[in-house]
Amino acid sequence: MTPIRRHASRTGHAREDDMKNFLVVGVGPHARRTHLPALAAGQASGLVGTMCGVDLLGATDVLVPYDADDGPRSLPVTLIEPFDSRLQALPDRVRHALDTVVERRSIHAVVVSTEPAYHMVYTRWALERGLSVLLDKPLSVHADASTDPRQAGAILTDFDDIMECYRQTRHTFPQLMVTVQSQRRYHPAFWRIRECIAEVAAETSCPVTSIQSFHSDGQWRMPDEMIDLSYHGFDRGYGKAAHSGFHFFDIVPWLLAAGETSGKELDAVAVHAHITRPGDLLAQMGVRDYERLFPAFAARNPYTEPELRSATRLFGEVDAFISMAYQSRGRTMTLGSINLVHNGFSQRGSLTPAHASLYKGNGRVRHETHIIEQGPFQAIHLHSLQTLNDGTPSADPHAPGNERHVEVHVFRNRTFRPDWVKYAGFDFGTLAATSESEVALPTQESSRRRATWEFLEYLDGRRTREGMSSELTGHRRGATLMAGAYLSMAQQWTGASPVATLDFRAAPEPASAPAQGQVEAVL
Incomplete structure (x- = not known):
């Protein structure tokens, strides 16, 4: 055509x-x-x-x-x-x-x-x-990525191929835009964290030296549901790292970039993943355990435990604890971990789920933390700890356990720099107050809406390409981390090295892309 x-x-x-x-x-x-x-x-x-x-x-x-x-x-x-x-x-x-x-x-x-x-x-x-x-999100994934190194590596090849397609197409359609729905780039808490990292890096030249990220969503799947329910499941040979993991593979490099200075740019990463698969879950909680906890389970479940183990042998990861060493010119600049959990705290309590897909609801809750150290100069903690609204009134709707709980804690070395504030705390209210419009609330839902809105503004000529927060060109590092995680899983499956070491340089901007008109970009 x-x-x-x-x-x-x-x-x-x-x-x-x-x-x-x-x-x-x-x-x-x-x-x-x-x-x-x-x-x-x-x-x-x-x-x-x-x-x-x-x-x-x-x-x-x-x-x-x-x-x-x-x-x-x-x-x-x-x-x-x-x-x-x-x-x-x-x-x-x-x-x-x-x-x-x-x-x-x-x-x-x-x-x-x-x-x-x-x-x-x-x-x-x-x-x-x-x-x-x-x-x-994610940009791509391939069947059997957790067991086949070729399919794992193809995640990064996909990015490079689509980037080349994007570059070529923009010769004919210079206004064309591909943007990725990575909502944490649009979240006021992460804006604040990135600003803090950049401020200290500018004054000290110290990069982020360690970063720990954790996410649990409490997707309680019972043994028969591992086979019978495929939406956001594990039957295609991948799991949690592809479901919501890309958000963290994306936001961690986005934060690290704020601490990079001349001569300290990150150029390589070593990735090592430890995971659990459905067979491991059956060892933690087997068919007999479920029959004891839910008397009706025996009548519903058509599978024996050996049948479940056999059927799910090649299924993807349920939980993944992934460690990274980010390097510059052969030296480790930053140690990191991204720990991703489906099998975590949940508010599901019934045998029959309220929604058949298990995608949302059914007791799923988000517990998310990030701990960032910038050498001896700064520490930053983000905590977002939720539970389902059970109707119990609360004096503070933003306190831990409530739907809008999010808080950022920033600690700085005031002994070294007396003009620094040694501690600053930001909760839901103060994060929202620092935004430029009422819609910029520090929630995932509001951030997703802003991601779409930015795309619409670009198409309408209200925003320049330079004002886009999540254009495809800025996502090679996230694709690299996701590919590295799956390469580590797949290499271990085949008996090869558990560590995948990859080029971590960002994708170059398309050299042939014409400049856009000067339009003020406002979040």
């Missing part, structure tokens, strides 16, 4: 009547909860025209309901036949169906929110047609 050519304004962006219609590829629970409401808000503000969706036959209906700010809505969906995720290009019948939607509905931009193994093939198709892309 000939690329769709659009008329550009003086700022290099498409005209208003050409740029508002969106195609959402993949309209599952995540898109209905995140992307569709954000786009509907864009419609209300005049940034988005029409919306339509694409999904697989059998996955959804031709009309998908979702909740918008102004009430329930529905999205028209074109259904396509399933195809193999290992394909490098869309099958002819699928490509023709998508091309028809693009032409008939005058689509300008695409949201890719499919199962991650399909992210690259849809993004490549969109770029070939001159369509800007809002890409969900």
Whole structure:
């Protein structure tokens, strides 16, 4: 198909009547909860025209309901036949169906929110047609990535390949944009942390010397659900590191970059992952344990424990504790860990889940911490510790355990620098107060909305390329960490070295990309 050519304004962006219609590829629970409401808000503000969706036959209906700010809505969906995720290009019948939607509905931009193994093939198709892309995380993943080193390494190859496609396409469509929905880059708590790191680095030339990140979401899967429920599951040979791990593979390098100074740029990373798989969970809590805890489990569960072990042998990771050594010119500059937990504290208490996919709800809660040391000069702690709202009134809705709990603690060496404040604390209220608008709340939901809003502003000519927080060009290091984690897992599976050492230099900016018009960027 000939690329769709659009008329550009003086700022290099498409005209208003050409740029508002969106195609959402993949309209599952995540898109209905995140992307569709954000786009509907864009419609209300005049940034988005029409919306339509694409999904697989059998996955959804031709009309998908979702909740918008102004009430329930529905999205028209074109259904396509399933195809193999290992394909490098869309099958002819699928490509023709998508091309028809693009032409008939005058689509300008695409949201890719499919199962991650399909992210690259849809993004490549969109770029070939001159369509800007809002890409969900992770950038890509491959079946059996935790057991096959080739599939693990392909995660990084995918990034390099799509970057080259992006560079080439921008010769024809200089205004084209690919941005990644990495919401922690839009979170006021992480803005504050990055500012603190940069301030101390500028005054001392000391980089971040250690960083520990932890995330648990309490996705309690019972033994039979390991096999029977595949959404955000482990049956494709990958798990937690691909589900929500990319957020941390992304935000850690984003923070480390604030501490890099001349001569101390990070150029390599060594990665070592320790993981648990479903078979390990069965050792922790077996079928007999579940029969004792839930008397009805025996009647529901059709599998013996040996059958469960056999069926899940090649499944992906449930929990992953990953250590990193970040290097510059052969010396270790920063030690780090990213510890990712599905099998953690949960508020699920019933045998039958409230929602069949286990994606949201069902007792899932987020416990997240980051501990950052900048040599002898600064320590930073972020804590976000939640539990489900059980209806119990609280005098402080932002206290630990409540839905809006987030706090940042900053400690500085005032003995060394008397003008430094030795301690500063930021809670939900003060983090929100430092934002420039009421919508910039320190919550994941608000940050996701801002990520989409930034993309819409760019397409409307209100924001420059330089003002984008999460353009594809800034994501090679995150892809490197994710590839390194899976390479470590897969190499251990095959009996090779448990440590994967990779180039950690950031991707160069496209040299041929023309400068954008001068538009003030405001978060």
